[in-house]
Amino acid sequence: MHDFSPLAGSDKPALYADLIAAARAITDGEPDAIANMANVAALIWQYVPDLNWAGFYRLVGDELVLGPFQGKAACIRIALGSGVCGTAAATRATQRVEDVHAFPGHIACDAASASELVVPVVHDGRLIAVLDLDTPLPARFDEADAAGMEAVCAAIAPALQG
Numbered sequence: 085m086h087d088f089s090p091l092a093g094s095d096k097p098a099l100y101a102d103l104i105a106a107a108r109a110i111t112d113g114e115p116d117a118i119a120n121m122a123n124v125a126a127l128i129w130q131y132v133p134d135l136n137w138a139g140f141y142r143l144v145g146d147e148l149v150l151g152p153f154q155g156k157a158a159c160i161r162i163a164l165g166s167g168v169c170g171t172a173a174a175t176r177a178t179q180r181v182e183d184v185h186a187f188p189g190h191i192a193c194d195a196a197s198a199s200e201l202v203v204p205v206v207h208d209g210r211l212i213a214v215l216d217l218d219t220p221l222p223a224r225f226d227e228a229d230a231a232g233m234e235a236v237c238a239a240i241a242p243a244l245q246g
């Protein structure tokens with residue numbers, strides 16, 4: 085149905101511009117937040133190289149609960165303030181972790197993960213979810229990735245609210 089073709093070897097500004105356009109297109113007019121999270125996780129998996137996990141944890145009550153993702157089966161519930169995801173949710177600040185083994189309380193869902201990027205998804209002042217990206221490469225994510233993923237989350241946040 086949708087045939088998005090990432091530009092091979094493109095630079096990061098081009099990659100994220102492309103990813104944002106695709107994420108907007110695939111969520112446009114669709115009110116189901118879970119379906120939209122599933123498609124955005126699939127797009128990120130397709131566009132962004134060297135990931136071993138990409139997906140969402142949703143804020144349900146006062147904890148994070150596993151949402152749509154690509155990668156290995158993962159832990160289901162994360163308390164606010166716990167691990168990288170819980171820290172991003174509690175502080176509403178992007179967590180860019182170059183070495184997950186050095187992060188206090190890191191939750192190892194896949195032993196292969198070496199670095200991680202977690203971006204809060206906020207809409208109308210409410211935390212909806214966090215976007216979690218893991219990679220087996222140390223220090224895989226730079227400031228351009230953090231800014232790019234924050235822009236992705238800002239663009240699609242209205243489509244991810246339950």
Ligand code: SME
Nearest residue numbers: 158167168169190191193
């Ligand atoms: N590493 C995360 C847990 C989620 S998995 O990586 C998919 C954390 O420390 O919050």
